[in-house]
Amino acid sequence: MSLDEAAREAIGNLISGHEVTLFMKGTRQQPQCGFSNTVIQILDSLVTDYQTVDVLADQKLREDIKTYSSWPTIPQLYVGGEFIGGCDIIQELFQNGELAEALGVELPEPGTLAIEISDRAAEQLRAANEQQGGPGRALHLSIDARFQANLFLGPVDGNELVVEANGIELRLDRMSASRAAGLSMDVVDTPQGPGFKIENPNAPQARIGQLSVQGLKALIDTGERFELMDVRTIAERETAHIEGSTLMDDAEASRLEALPKDTRIVFHCHHGPRSQQAAEHFAALGFTNVHNVVGGIDAWSNEIDPSVPKY
Amino acid sequence: MALQILNAGENDPAKVVEDLETRITNAIADAEVSVTAAGPGHFEIRVTAQAFDGLSRVKKQQLVYGAITDLMSGQNAPVHAIDKMECLTP
Numbered sequence: 001m002s003l004d005e006a007a008r009e010a011i012g013n014l015i016s017g018h019e020v021t022l023f024m025k026g027t028r029q030q031p032q033c034g035f036s037n038t039v040i041q042i043l044d045s046l047v048t049d050y051q052t053v054d055v056l057a058d059q060k061l062r063e064d065i066k067t068y069s070s071w072p073t074i075p076q077l078y079v080g081g082e083f084i085g086g087c088d089i090i091q092e093l094f095q096n097g098e099l100a101e102a103l104g105v106e107l108p109e110p111g112t113l114a115i116e117i118s119d120r121a122a123e124q125l126r127a128a129n130e131q132q133g134g135p136g137r138a139l140h141l142s143i144d145a146r147f148q149a150n151l152f153l154g155p156v157d158g159n160e161l162v163v164e165a166n167g168i169e170l171r172l173d174r175m176s177a178s179r180a181a182g183l184s185m186d187v188v189d190t191p192q193g194p195g196f197k198i199e200n201p202n203a204p205q206a207r208i209g210q211l212s213v214q215g216l217k218a219l220i221d222t223g224e225r226f227e228l229m230d231v232r233t234i235a236e237r238e239t240a241h242i243e244g245s246t247l248m249d250d251a252e253a254s255r256l257e258a259l260p261k262d263t264r265i266v267f268h269c270h271h272g273p274r275s276q277q278a279a280e281h282f283a284a285l286g287f288t289n290v291h292n293v294v295g296g297i298d299a300w301s302n303e304i305d306p307s308v309p310k311y
Numbered sequence: 312m313a314l315q316i317l318n319a320g321e322n323d324p325a326k327v328v329e330d331l332e333t334r335i336t337n338a339i340a341d342a343e344v345s346v347t348a349a350g351p352g353h354f355e356i357r358v359t360a361q362a363f364d365g366l367s368r369v370k371k372q373q374l375v376y377g378a379i380t381d382l383m384s385g386q387n388a389p390v391h392a393i394d395k396m397e398c399l400t401p
Contacts, residue, residue: 070377
């Protein structure tokens with residue numbers, strides 16, 4: 001079966017428009033098939049920014065891409081315009097490190113990684129290991145592409161990098177190790193009890209602009225285009241809202257994610273913490289112009305527009 | 312409710328095996344091809360060809376898949392999956 005020129009060109013443009021393109025069933029947020037999901041998990045652990053194309057949304061593309069790639073199954077991954085393979089091959093290349101190499105992720109040499117563990121953290125880790133560890137199980141530290149850290153006891157697969165600090169052995173998979181140099185770990189007291197606190201100097205400094213309600217008013221008055229996102233619940237929004245804001249839902253999140261990374265996005269909630277979280281999420285996705293409204297709609301009602309109900 | 316009866320003439324395994332062999336032989340010069348049916352819609356393919364020399368595993372498989380895409384496309388495609396594909400050089 002041959003592919004018409006228009007279809008060939010359209011697919012070529014899709015692929016050349018992005019360094020990494022995944023043709024899949026469903027979306028990055030909601031994969032609709034196990035194989036697509038597996039590849040999303042792998043890509044998420046390696047890169048923050050990649051393009052996905054949902055073939056379920058386009059029956060013609062779903063068949064065309066098979067002809068274009070000479071490959072009968074979905075998902076299909078392209079990197080730098082080159083066809084890499086389907087799910088099996090991607091898993092294999094992930095395991096042997098070649099996928100990281102193709103994606104330009106630098107992995108550390110064994111023995112060159114240094115991290116710090118405080119005395120209190122070491123004590124907690126040792127206790128956890130004694131209680132829940134056992135033969136073939138060990139402490140692992142993973143750090144995903146968004147620099148979210150996770151500590152867990154799990155089976156040793158032999159491919160991890162072993163790092164020793166303060167008498168504790170930690171195992172990191174190769175991707176996590178590439179994001180861990182200089183990391184420090186401590187235990188701090190919180191209202192919910194003691195918890196691990198991990199400082200990672202490799203995490204991109206989330207540059208969240210803190211915008212006062214006066215600043216927000218001034219920005220609105222300039223008439224410049226920007227995204228004002230309300231990250232509260234529907235019920236809260238029905239009670240009170242700031243004119244010109246948009247309620248954040250899944251569809252809106254997807255729309256924002258597809259915008260240019262320098263788009264100005266301002267988040268607000270009731271008092272500020274939820275919108276700070278939303279802003280950090282978008283900063284971690286690579287957005288460079290994100291802002292949080294200090295004091296939220298409550299401050300807006302107090303200081304700018306008393307006609308907005310307080311609750 | 313009526314049950315759908317697949318057209319045995321078109322999707323007869325022996326005929327599909329023959330189709331697969333013909334497509335691959337026509338597409339890859341001097342290829343030695345052997346196809347076996349491994350279940351309804353499932354097949355195993357072994358191809359030996361000089362053309363594979365120096366190619367990556369993916370590129371070899373792309374040569375074969377490229378030759379048989381039309382048998383794997385659309386609803387009721389005669390070929391559902393290639394369970395095993397061996398690409399060898401003579």
